[in-house]
Amino acid sequence: MKLELISFKLCPFAQRAIISLNTQKLDFKMTYINPMDPPDWFTAISPTGQVPLLKVDGQIVFESSVISEFINDISPTSIHPKDVVQKANNRAWIDFSSTMLGDLFNLVIGDEAAFNAAKKSLFSKLSKLEAVKSNKAFFNGESFNLIDIALAPIFMRLAWINEFTDNALSITEFKKISAWSDAILEVEEVKSSVVDGLDDVYYSNIEGREGYLSTLLVDE
Ligand SMILES: N[C@@H](CCC(=O)N[C@@H](CS)C(=O)NCC(=O)O)C(=O)O
Known part of the structure; x- marks a missing residue:
C-alpha cells in the first residue's frame, strides 16, 4: 500500500497522523503544502480544504481521527484497547481532545478576554481528563495508545507556551495530566514527529498573531 x-x-x-504512522512503523511520503496558498491539485482532492489528508494508493482518507484509525486498521498490532467499551470510551476522549485544539488556537489568536475564556475552557477539559486518567504512564496503562497520540500535539504546544512565557499555561495543578504529558513528550515517535526548529516557528506564529499571548512572551 502506498x-x-x-x-x-x-x-x-x-x-x-505522523505519530501514528511512526508508531506503527509504516513507510509514507510526506508532502507539505502552504495553507495560505494551497495548490490546485490539493483543492481538487480535499473535501474540506483542510489537512491532513492521507492518500492511499491514490484514494483519499481525511479527518485526523479517521486517518489514525485507518493506520491502526492496516497495521499488524492495534494500539487501541482490546475491550470494546474501553475502545469506544477512548474514541470519545479523542473527539473530546480535538475541541482542546480549538481552545489552543483561540488562546494564540485572542485578545485578553478571549485568551482567558479559552484558558478556562481548556483547563476545565483538562480537569475532566484528570478525573479519568489511569495512575499508569499512559491513558490506559503502560502502553502508548491512539488516545495518547491524540493528546501529544496539545501537550507539546502547552510545553512550548510555558517555555516561551512565565508558565502562562502551567498544568502542574493537574498531577496526573502533568505526569502524562511528561511521559508522552518522552516518546521517541512524538519527539520525531515535528521538524527541527518547529518550536521557533510556533513562537513566531504567536508573535505574528498579536493576540494577548504575544504580550506574555519572554524574549528567547
Ligand atoms: N477536523 C479536522 C481538522 C483539521 C484542521 O483544522 N486542519 C487545519 C490545519 S491544522 C486546516 O487545514 N486549516 C485550513 C482551513 O481550515 O482552511 C481533522 O481532525 O483533520
Missing part, C-alpha cells in the same frame, strides 16, 4: 500524508508543518491534527 501512503502519502499531505499536511503543513505546524498542523497539530497532522502531527497525530
Whole structure:
C-alpha cells in the first residue's frame, strides 16, 4: 500500500497522523503544502480544504481521527484497547481532545478576554481528563495508545507556551495530566514527529498573531 500524508508543518491534527504512522512503523511520503496558498491539485482532492489528508494508493482518507484509525486498521498490532467499551470510551476522549485544539488556537489568536475564556475552557477539559486518567504512564496503562497520540500535539504546544512565557499555561495543578504529558513528550515517535526548529516557528506564529499571548512572551 502506498501512503502519502499531505499536511503543513505546524498542523497539530497532522502531527497525530505522523505519530501514528511512526508508531506503527509504516513507510509514507510526506508532502507539505502552504495553507495560505494551497495548490490546485490539493483543492481538487480535499473535501474540506483542510489537512491532513492521507492518500492511499491514490484514494483519499481525511479527518485526523479517521486517518489514525485507518493506520491502526492496516497495521499488524492495534494500539487501541482490546475491550470494546474501553475502545469506544477512548474514541470519545479523542473527539473530546480535538475541541482542546480549538481552545489552543483561540488562546494564540485572542485578545485578553478571549485568551482567558479559552484558558478556562481548556483547563476545565483538562480537569475532566484528570478525573479519568489511569495512575499508569499512559491513558490506559503502560502502553502508548491512539488516545495518547491524540493528546501529544496539545501537550507539546502547552510545553512550548510555558517555555516561551512565565508558565502562562502551567498544568502542574493537574498531577496526573502533568505526569502524562511528561511521559508522552518522552516518546521517541512524538519527539520525531515535528521538524527541527518547529518550536521557533510556533513562537513566531504567536508573535505574528498579536493576540494577548504575544504580550506574555519572554524574549528567547
Ligand atoms: N477536523 C479536522 C481538522 C483539521 C484542521 O483544522 N486542519 C487545519 C490545519 S491544522 C486546516 O487545514 N486549516 C485550513 C482551513 O481550515 O482552511 C481533522 O481532525 O483533520
